Amino acid sequence: MTTSRQLTRPKALAGLGLVGFVLLLGLVGPLLAPYGPLEQIEGANLVGPSPSHWLGTDEVNRDVLSRTLSGIRLDLLVVFVAVPVGAAIGVLTGLLTAWWNVADVLTQRIFDVVLAFPTLIFAIALSAFIGPGVWTIAIVIVALEIPVFGRLVRTSVRTVREMPYVEAAQVAGAGPLWVLRRHVLPNSLEPLTVQLAVSMSVAVFIEAAMSFLGIGVQAPNPSLGSLIKDGTTLMYDAPFLALGPLALVLVLVLGLLLISQSLSEAHRD
């Protein structure tokens, strides 16, 4: 079954809808936002949700809805730019090294070392050395995804190269690059798309967790994670602050999970 057909299953459609909703909000949201993300509004201190401030205002009089809409962009950058960049580098490295034993052993050892760091601790480590910030998040994600995808592609190469149709091509005189481009890559796409969706949802977690720990986006700039953190510090006084951004994180991750689940279910059938 092809990927495009899998994506029309109800579960996948629901996932695509959720992700598309967040994507749309992030792209056009800032245009619709009633206030600027850093704008301080006279006399609106910790106002609860109301028609003029749907998600209320924070302790320095900023409109939380406007900050949330603007904060989505960072998560979109992480999900739709950093993850694919890391994935592309990983796939290329995996493809080009898996065929030749020496290069393969070398890159797999490097991947081993990187993957030996638990994800969040790896993020903390990198940020400790390059300092906190948006770019740190992006670099952490790219650095994490390279070995993940490199590993995955390597497995595919190892499986597909044993297939009789690859042997037939080799006997007919096909070289490694031919086999990789014509047979291995097309036949690895399914597991790769599943992993892409999983990685994207993990990336949302990592952004949120890093910002939560104060090593991601720095104040006063908003991201979904930093907004949740801001909200939690006032959890007992103004529990509404974290709700909007938390709901968006849930929607985005849930959407990506649904997509990955339906892709892998179809893959199994």
Place this chain on the structure above:
Amino acid sequence: MLSYLVRRIPSAVGVLFAASFLIFLMLRLIPGDPVDALAGQDATQESRDAIRADLGLDKPFWSQYVSWLGGLFRLDLGQSYRIGGDVGDLLRNGALNTVVLTVAALLIALVLALVTSLVAVIRDSRWLNAALNAVNTIGLALPTFASGLLLVLVFAVVFPLLPSGGTPPEGYLARPDISVQYLLLPAFCLALPVWAGLSRFLTEALRSQLRQPYITTARAAGVSRTRLVVRHALPNALPSAVTVLGIQVGTLLGGAVLVEQIFTWPGLGSLIELAISGRDYPVVQVLLLLSVAVFVVTQLLTDVLQAWLDPRIRIGGAR
């Protein structure tokens, strides 16, 4: 069996060495004088010189690395400059709390995953599957800090049944009942994603085992469904589940940082957070290496456990 373990040790040790080198190298690559970073902007000249001498920064790179490694082998982990005190002491104080928390979480996740996936597969009812699947997906989609906050909000604020944070004041063994109360929320919060991932995997693995021909053989001989699942399919699904559990230990270690933060649990996770925000590099270095070591040893153990669970590896292929 022993030779199987021995064969895997060199690569594990190699990974550890490479990681230690990487961590050490990163520290040296910080732009500017590391002494500035270590001592902070407002340090006196004396403390700066003390740090410089202590780190041996006037020596060449390799000898610095070797002496750091040598210190690790002698369990001399260096001095913390920001938090203060011996790094080894800091570690000892936090380690017990973290070990208690993560082991409790691991057990909760393991038991819950076994129970839910076995029940789901044995009953095989449409509604039960849908419900478990939904809970499962939420468990995966809920970020750890979000589930932590929700748990605190529900069980400590709205219904004040359990403490909202902290470790048992009189130690773990003095009043086990109170310890359990303190442990319950953070451990469950930490266990949630591990349970969700593991039970999802195990359910699927059991189902795919049930499609295997050997199950049909047993079914045709009149073995009941419960026995088929528990006594036939489960032992076949366990080796790969063990591998997944080993990988989930990484999730557990990362999650511990968040959970300890939320539940003000004074463990290594809080320590690393404190050390990073305070730029306390000697502490950060050791904690990073420790987390890699725990992960690598876990992988080693799961490899061996997996091999032991599978007679095809344990006894070898000879007829």
Place this chain on the structure above:
Amino acid sequence: MTDPVGSTEETGTRDVLTIEGLAISFAQPRPAVNDISVSIRQGEVLALVGESGSGKSMTARAVLGLLPPGARASGSIRFHDQELLGLSERELSQVRGRRIAMVFQEPQTALNPVRTIGWQLREVLRAHGSISRRDARARALALLEQVEIPEPERRIDHYPHQLSGGQKQRVVLALALANEPELLLADEPTTALDVTVQAEILTLLRRIRENTGTSILLITHNMGVVAEVADRVVVLRQGDVVESGGTAELFRAPEHAYTRQLLDSVLTLPEAGDYVHSVPGPEAPAEHPALSYESVSVAYGSSRRGRAFPAVTQVSLDLAPGEVLGLVGESGSGKTTLGRLAAGLVPLAGGTVRLDGEDLFAASAARRRELGRDLAFVHQDPEASLDPRMSVGASIREPLDIHRVGTPAERAARVAELLEAVRLPAEVARRRPRELSGGQRQRIAMARALVLKPRLMIADEPTSALDVSVQADVLALFRDLQKEFGFACVFISHDLAVVNSVADRVAVLRHGEVVESGPVAQVFGTPSHPYTQRLLAAVPVPDPSRRTTEQVVEANRRRAG
């Protein structure tokens, strides 16, 4: 509804199982069962024969309620006086194993890989009433003895992977016999086994029937197996009963055209004495053999760790241009390795492989690729031999693309030409492999192999995954293509009759060594090596009047003892 087949002819014997008007349907489109009526008498061996899609396996599975999810069965299946269709899972488990037991095709996967043989036997015994550990062990040992497993005391604590394929199938039989069932359903019980092992298992089945009076419903596609053991035969085709009757009569005078077709597509071996010392085959005095193995050896496993074992040792064979050389042998004989060696797919441990006089393994990578133009490889598995993501046309064209032969239009024309040569319509080029049948896919694989006009083809069991009637067509096609294109061919098969029908010469392999080689008619007609004789004798003959395997097994036993 049709009458239950042949239940009224003889008197005095009771019907054990009566299937009437069985129909099975599926939610997804797949071969179903339309209307099958069969009955089995006490102590009889009834063969259910048919090709894939005939519904023979589904019928057997329906008896024990083991149909795949989504299948719906209607009609009636009566065991003595008990209706089995519609029983609950709990009621069925009372019948399963205790009154009716089943044996499956694939012994490699039919046993639980992480439990010992003894555990699995105990588990089956316990499924029908409590039994003490000691009694269970004693009973398990007795069962292993009954299925003639050597050293049962030792084997009982072994895991399946420590047994050979034949021993595994004996254990599967022991599991089925554990609770002394009245009826045994055997679904292709010998198909996955080597022919000498098949002969042993068939003998064992006959002995079980004689000793215990168990009725056996034998499901098979192999007419030879039917002739060896069955009392009566029911021929199925696409979910319907085509013909039925006593084995001897049905083989002597088949009434239905399909039965005749099935019997005709069975390939036969030359009779002893058929071979007349004639002029040697088509040996044109060529400059070089198309392929020559000069005392080649291949080792598997890492020699560095000292665990390498020889797959092929010191084999020397020549293949003249345009000649077809058959390689036969049982599993582990090294025949496939030898074929893969000529294609450069396995590393050489010793000796020389020459293609057209040129040392293959001494050639540079670029030169090897050039040599590849004259060489083609056809794989056994039609499922995996075509890239599922490429259209059939692109797969056939691939070798032309690799070597950049001709313009795109010329390549397309060549593809059309080859599709015609393998007798498939041109529009197939646009389809995906999964839309085609196994036989069609194997034709495509042959077309791809021929696209560069090779001088040598390696065909590794190209028909073993196909139904007999399809196999007959593909083999006829192969003979025509070989005549037309004139390539030399190494034809690998475990099936002696297949090799007999296509090869000029044959080499018999055993444990990586050639035991005998020569013109096909000579080797098969007057085999000189005892192993070849044994191999030939083990092949079931599709003639019920000449049941041979029992004698073969006896001869083997005497030799071994």
